[in-house]
Amino acid sequence: MNDNLSVICEPGDTQIVDRGFRDVAGVFQDLGFTVKMPGFLKQGEKQLTAEQxxxxxxTTKTRWVVESxxxxxxxxxxxxxxxxxxYIAYIDILVRTVAASLNKYRSRLYEGKSPEDYALANKMLLLKSRSSHLEQLIINGDLSLREQWNNIYDIEPDFNFPYLTLDFLREYTCGIYQIKQSSSYAKAHLFNNDDQFEFQLFSSNDSLLRCRLHSKHSRTTKYYLCIQFDNDDDDDPIKDHYCQ
Structure with a gap:
């Protein structure tokens, strides 16, 4: 493997892999490569930190072109x-042949060299190191996503939430993947919950909105999504979000 990788890689290169490579991540590192892989929950942990x-x-956003x-x-x-x-003896030749054909006759999946692409990459790097204020409130015990929440229409029949344009959502989510997923995800949730979403406001802060959602991967798992918003800020109405 070392000889093959040395043809296309140099020491210090970053190998962006999925979780299936976890057993050989150490081998990559021994060869002088940096390994980037989606995070794992350790025993006893329920979710990753905001930083993780x-x-x-x-990692997954950078790797999507490989999956495509x-x-x-x-x-x-x-x-x-x-x-x-x-076919084991011939698999290398077959893979190379098909890969070469795709590279030659299919359009490139992604160029990634426009000013917009560089701006998006810089924003992702900036957001990567930013901590979640809501997460810190929960860790410190100053906010609970399970207690002291009231149904919106019981306390504010005319509740007003900021209008979010598609352009804002694309910028906020750093792409279109979540937007494309949202329609089918919402339909599945509504189908399993009598055509309703359940929204609440925090009892002592009406700029905190909570919604309870089913997991995309498990019908028995539910999450609490908390959003901090500001109706008076038209340019940046969503201040923070956290899922538990």
């Missing part, structure tokens, strides 16, 4: 199904 979650998002290329790869019937061990 941001680092994981950075894999998706193109699997459109070839041979690679979309289980491959017989009879």
């Amino acid at each position: 979650a941001n680092d994981t998002r950075m 290329f894999h998706s193109q790869f699997k459109k070839w019937r041979f690679f979309s199904e289980r491959i017989s061990q009879d």
Whole structure:
């Protein structure tokens, strides 16, 4: 593996991998590479910290082009199904042939060299190191996502939440993936919850909104999403968010 990687990589290069590489991450490091991989929960932990979650998002967002290329790869019937061990001796040639064909005749998935791309990358680097104020309040015991919340329409029938444009959402989420996922996610939630979302305001701070959502991956798991907003700030109405 060292000889093969040395052809295309240099010491100090970063290997951006998924969790399936966790058993060989040490090998990469021994070869002089930096390894970036989505975070793991340690025994007894219930969720990643905001810093760990941001680092994981950075890794997955950077790696998406690899996953997209894999998706193109699997459109070839041979690679979309289980491959017989009879082809092991030839798999290297087959992979190289298909990869070369895709590179030659398919358009590039992503250029990533426009001023907008550089601006987005710089913003992601800035956000990566920013801590969550809501997380600190919860850790310090000054805020609970499970107590002291009131249903919005019981206390404020005319509740007003900032209007968020698609441009703002794209900038806030650093892309379009979450926006594309939101429609099907919302429909699934409404189907399982009598066509309703449940919203609450914090009893002592009406700029904190809470919503309870089902996990995308497990119907039995629910999360509390907290959003801090400011109706008077048209340019930056969402100040913070945290999910527990």
